[in-house]
Amino acid sequence: MSVKLFEPYKLKNITIKNRIVMSPMCMYSCHNEDGKVTDWHYTHYTSRAVGQVGLIILEATAVTPQGRISPQDLGIWSDEHIEGLSKLVGMIKEHGSVAGIQIAHAGRKAVLDGEIIAPSAIAFNEKMKTPKEMSMEDIKETIEAFKQGALRAKKAGFDVIELHGAHGYLINEFLSPLSNHRKDDYGGSAENRYRFLKEIIDAVKTVWDGPLMVRVSANDYDLEGLDIDDYVPFCKWMKEQDVDLIDVSSGAVVPARINVYPGYQVKYAEAIKHEANIDTGAVGLITSPRHAEEILQNERADLIFIARELLRDPYWPRTAAKELGVEIKSPVQYERGWNA
Template sequence: MNAKLFEPYTLNNVELKNRIVMAPMCMYSSHNEDGKVENWHRTHYTSRAVGGVGLIIQEATAVTPQGRISPQDLGIWDDGHIEGLKELVGLIKEQGAKTGIQLAHAGRKAVLEGDILAPSAIPFNDEMKIPVEMTVGDIKDTITAFINGARRAKEAGFDVIEVHAAHGYLINEFLSPLSNKRTDEYGGSAENRYRFLREVIDGIQQMWDGPLLVRVSAKDYHDDGLDVEDYVAFGKWMKEQGVDLIDVSSGALVPARIPIFPGYQVKLAETIKHRSDIDTGAVGLITTGIQAEEILQNERADLVLLARELLRDPYWPRTAANELGVEIEAPKQYERGW
């Protein structure tokens, strides 16, 4: 059969060999707390490229030391990070996958020594540290850090950049009225709450001409928070700014009960795709080839992102191909066992 999952997809000026994307997942494995690539990263990411994934998006990579989720996060805040990232990119590309990196700042969800930053001085929960409300100067410095991170990503050779605006981290905190109580130009109206992300996107595009993705949490799961309707508007603004695809996740801005079931976030990606007229990626409890193919065949999203399923099965593309009755090319070293 002809499976859309294994059709090429062009993302701006980059062609992916299939529609399978490895979603960014933190490895917490930079054990010297210097944000540098270690052997675990080389093994972890390259094995999924051997397994046939079309695009591998590297885990949330901090644009400032203060923006790490944990002290063990990968970093891109210093030119000293470029060498290791460049080596990692080369290893992945050698095995036929395209490479992406998620630029991130943890905001109030950083678990670090010292002050942590957020739009407003509101902690994530009762157990976590109260963040320091960012000054306009802090905001401008952080936007510059995202731009510099993009420059380093370009120098390292990544094909794709994704801006992390989801899961309750800094940019998501600016977007939602639950975490943004500012009264200046970065708070209040939807346009003002979007301003930080707008300036990050504009800044990155000054020096990056490749595919640009944004990951969002399209539902806060709170009566006073944001829902998919709000992200339809944000999606239209992102398209106007030249964003190529929105990677649609949900939740994690505030503690909340989230009803989880297979494909529970796909409807969010579908709504934004059709109502914002922008390509989307679907993610969240997508585990089988049949499930992924249904999403693509019914034009509910343009790419399928897998996270935990690729931790369980680095060769999931082969598993999905067998399930769908599709023959895919094996690494030549594995042909006798494929």
């Protein structure tokens, strides 16, 4: 039986050399609150490309200054960001990895000076700032900001775009009735709560024809919130809009106690894959190569998103290959030590 973790995967018009994805993880490493790539980003992401990760997705990159999670977040709200991002894309691709970027808006979870915005004027918790309820003009401007962010990502040379619709950030806030109490066309019914994401996808696709992914939180972990039964229809709608893959995470739209264990979110990726008939990525405490392989062999997901384990081991693909008995190509500079 072949090892699926190291089989190529075709994502629309892009071929990824294996099924290993570096999950977006904020580095909080920009200087002067300018959102520009720094030397840390060049070192951090390129190391994982040298380590033979198939697809590397940059951390949540804000489409507006107001949409940053923190003042140190990467940005894509200005043409001034393109140069640094383009250099980083080139460094990632030089080592055979596919370059992706997650474009995002933090909504009510932004920890910034000044006004923050959300679907409704409800704070995340008692320690967080109460956001301003978005006007129709705010909604229109934010959708346009996602479109312009996608255009800049294209100019920078990225192969893949992921929209951040998870973890309680702005798109997720519109989807969940826990954070969206609007009475207009963007609130109430599931169709209305989906409208903001729908219009972002439509806008992005006017400037982007490459692979498009969406990260979702498939369970709010709250009796009044959403769960997987609500997300399957959302994901069917995304497929109708030609989204190529759903990156399936969970939680964080409201404070909640979550029982975490290795692969605790895989069941959501599996349900969406088979019930919405769309490819999925599994993420969440997947650290063992054999566990990753089991998920793929049993068709529970199509890609394996590795997060903190890649912080601990930038060469996790090599670790996985050795454990699974697969030989993978090493960087020529490392040949004398790679297979030792």
